[in-house]
Amino acid sequence: MIEASTSSTGIVIVDHGSRFSAANGMLLEVVAVFKRVSGYKIVQAAHMEIAEPSIARAFAACVHQGAKAVIVHPYFLSPGRHSTTDIPRLVAEAAQDHPGIGYHVTQPLGIHEAIARVMMERITDCISQQYTCAACANRSCEPNANASFTDS
DSSP: OOOOOTTTEEEEEEEOOOSSHHHHHHHHHHHHHHHHHHOOSEEEEEESSSSSSOHHHHHHHHHHTTOSEEEEEEOOSSOOHIIIIIHHHHHHHHHTTSTTOEEEEOOOSOSOHHHHHHHHHHHHHHHHTTTOOHHHHTTTOOTTTTTTOOOO
């Protein structure tokens, strides 16, 4: 069993990985927020594929920072092949290089009221900005693509 200590437990937050650097960079922001909110001292980002750092590198970085155990969280919405098969396999492979270090892979984000609250915040923000929020401004949407929506 892994003892949950914020000083000797490493956390690896894993996303899929992307060819778009902005998408990969967002995971670094997620890690920074998680580290600040959680109190864990050893928190690393990893990408399952396509981009670096890999799960193996992030696992090793945790161990090098003093982690006696590593908990890996798939930053995915739902359980699928990646979060139930691929990531656990990659973590087990990474752990082979670090005998004596316990590890565990959590469930993905899944169904949780906090996610529903975030969804509602995003929707409310979009509505309050009359469907011209910053997220839409960063896309190649036509300016009047949302003109048919009304706040009723």
